[in-house]
Amino acid sequence: MKTIDEINKKITTGTAVVYTAAELKKSVAAGEEITVADVDVVTTGTFGVMSGTLAILHIPVAPPGSFRSAEKVWLNGVPAIPGPCPNEGLGSVDLAVYGTSRADNSYGGGHLFRDIVAGNEVKIEVESAGMRYSRTTTIDEMDHARLVTTRSAFRNYLAVINTGPDPVQTIFSVKGLTGPYREASVSGCGDINPLQNDPDLNAIGIGTRILLNGGVGYIMGTGTRSSATNPNVAAFAEMKSMVPEMMGGFITSLGPECTTSVAIPIPVLDDSILRNLLITNDQISLPVADVRDRLPFAATSYADVWDDTDMVIAFSSDSCIRCEACKSALLCPTGAIDPVSGIDATRCVNCGTCIRECPGGAFTGNLGALSVDNRKIPLTLRQSDRSRAMRLCEHLKTRILDRKFTLCGKLENLR
Numbered sequence: 102m103k104t105i106d107e108i109n110k111k112i113t114t115g116t117a118v119v120y121t122a123a124e125l126k127k128s129v130a131a132g133e134e135i136t137v138a139d140v141d142v143v144t145t146g147t148f149g150v151m152s153g154t155l156a157i158l159h160i161p162v163a164p165p166g167s168f169r170s171a172e173k174v175w176l177n178g179v180p181a182i183p184g185p186c187p188n189e190g191l192g193s194v195d196l197a198v199y200g201t202s203r204a205d206n207s208y209g210g211g212h213l214f215r216d217i218v219a220g221n222e223v224k225i226e227v228e229s230a231g232m233r234y235s236r237t238t239t240i241d242e243m244d245h246a247r248l249v250t251t252r253s254a255f256r257n258y259l260a261v262i263n264t265g266p267d268p269v270q271t272i273f274s275v276k277g278l279t280g281p282y283r284e285a286s287v288s289g290c291g292d293i294n295p296l297q298n299d300p301d302l303n304a305i306g307i308g309t310r311i312l313l314n315g316g317v318g319y320i321m322g323t324g325t326r327s328s329a330t331n332p333n334v335a336a337f338a339e340m341k342s343m344v345p346e347m348m349g350g351f352i353t354s355l356g357p358e359c360t361t362s363v364a365i366p367i368p369v370l371d372d373s374i375l376r377n378l379l380i381t382n383d384q385i386s387l388p389v390a391d392v393r394d395r396l397p398f399a400a401t402s403y404a405d406v407w408d409d410t411d412m413v414i415a416f417s418s419d420s421c422i423r424c425e426a427c428k429s430a431l432l433c434p435t436g437a438i439d440p441v442s443g444i445d446a447t448r449c450v451n452c453g454t455c456i457r458e459c460p461g462g463a464f465t466g467n468l469g470a471l472s473v474d475n476r477k478i479p480l481t482l483r484q485s486d487r488s489r490a491m492r493l494c495e496h497l498k499t500r501i502l503d504r505k506f507t508l509c510g511k512l513e514n515l516r
C-alpha cells in the first residue's frame with residue numbers, strides 16, 4: 102500500500118517512477134514483472150469528439166453605462182447565452198457558449214474555444230435594447246475563461262454502423278454513413294482511456310487533478326448519462342492554461358462538433374489498482390450500434406480498432422494527381438489538409454476520412470475493420486485520436502517528472 106502523500110513526496114524530490122499507460126502495458130507484454138513498488142503513477146488519456154463541452158466567459162464589450170444588459174451575444178458568429186449575472190450597466194457580459202453551437206456549417210463552439218486558447222482575436226457582438234455593440238477581444242482581456250465538461254471521457258464508447266440501405270446524416274459521420282453494413286465509425290482510445298484503466302473508480306474521483314485540453318483542471322463529479330456500468334466525468338479547467346492542439350472543432354455531416362481531451366494520472370496505490378491498469382484492447386468490449394437508434398446489437402473489441410492498425414495517417418505528395426478541387430481537403434473535418442504542403446499535424450486528428458476521398462491514394466493508413474456477425478465492416482472514421490491521446494499521456498508524464506504536476510487524491514467517490 103502507498104499513499105498519495107508518499108507519491109507526491111517522490112514527485113517533489115524527483116524520485117517518482119511514472120509510466121504512460123501504453124508504456125506499462127508494453128513492458129508487461131514484453132515479460133517485465135512490475136509490482137506496486139516499481140511504479141508510482143500511470144498517465145492515461147483520451148482525445149475525441151465530446152459534445153458535452155461549454156465555456157463560461159466574462160468579456161468587456163463597451164464602456165460602463167453603454168447598455169443596460171446583454172440580451173443576445175455572439176462570439177465569431179457563434180450564439181452564446183448571456184448571464185445569469187446581468188452585469189447591469191457595466192458594459193461587460195457574463196456568458197456561456199456551447200461547444201456544439203455554431204455560426205454556420207463550418208465554424209462552431211469547438212473552433213471558437215481553440216481560437217480563444219490560441220490567443221486569436223475574437224469578435225464579440227451584443228444586442229441590447231435594439232442596439233448592437235461589437236468589438237474584437239482576446240483571452241488576455243477575459244478575466245474569467247473556464248471550460249466545463251458536462252460529460253467527458255466515457256469509460257467505453259461505441260462503434261456505429263448503418264444497417265439500412267439509405268445513407269444517414271449523423272454526427273458519427275463526415276459525409277453520411279452508408280449501409281447496409283458498408284462502413285463503421287468509432288469513438289474511444291481503447292486501453293489508454295482513463296476510466297478504462299480504473300474501472301472500479303478506486304483512484305479517480307471528485308477532486309482528482311487532471312489535464313483538460315492540456316491545462317490543469319479537476320474532476321467535479323460524474324457527467325450526464327454516466328452510469329455504474331459506463332461512467333464518465335464532468336470536469337473544469339481554466340482556458341488560459343490550455344493547449345490549442347489538444348482541442349478544437351470537427352465538422353460532421355450534421356455540422357460542427359467539439360473535440361476535447363482529458364488526461365488523468367492514476368496513482369498506483371495497491372495491487373488492485375495496478376491489476377486494473379494492465380487491461381488491453383482485446384479485453385475491452387466495443388459495443389456496435391445501429392446509427393438509426395443507437396441501440397447496441399453486437400459487440401467486438403478495441404483490438405479491431407487499435408491493434409495492428411495505423412494510429413497516424415500519412416501523406417505522399419508524389420501520389421497526388423492534382424485534382425481540380427482536392428476532395429480530401431474539402432471533407433477533412435478539421436481543415437488540416439493543404440493540397441500543396443499536405444497534412445497540418447497540429448490540426449489532423451487521424452480520423453481517416455481523407456484516405457477514401459483521395460483518388461490518387463496520397464493518404465494512407467490502415468484503420469482496421471470490425472468483426473460483426475461473421476462480417477468484416479471497414480472502419481472509415483475514427484472520432485477519437487489515440488495518437489494525440491498518447492502525446493497527452495507523455496505530456497502529463499513529463500510534467501510530473503519535471504515536478505510541475507502533483508497528484509490530488511479524490512475527495513469523494515464518483516458514485
Ligand code: SF4
Nearest residue numbers: 421422424427459461
Ligand atoms: S484529392 Fe488527393 S489526389 Fe486529389 S488533389 Fe487532393 S491529395 Fe491530391
Ligand code: SF4
Nearest residue numbers: 433449450452453455
Ligand atoms: S486524417 Fe485526413 S481527413 Fe482526418 S483530420 Fe487528418 S488530414 Fe483531415
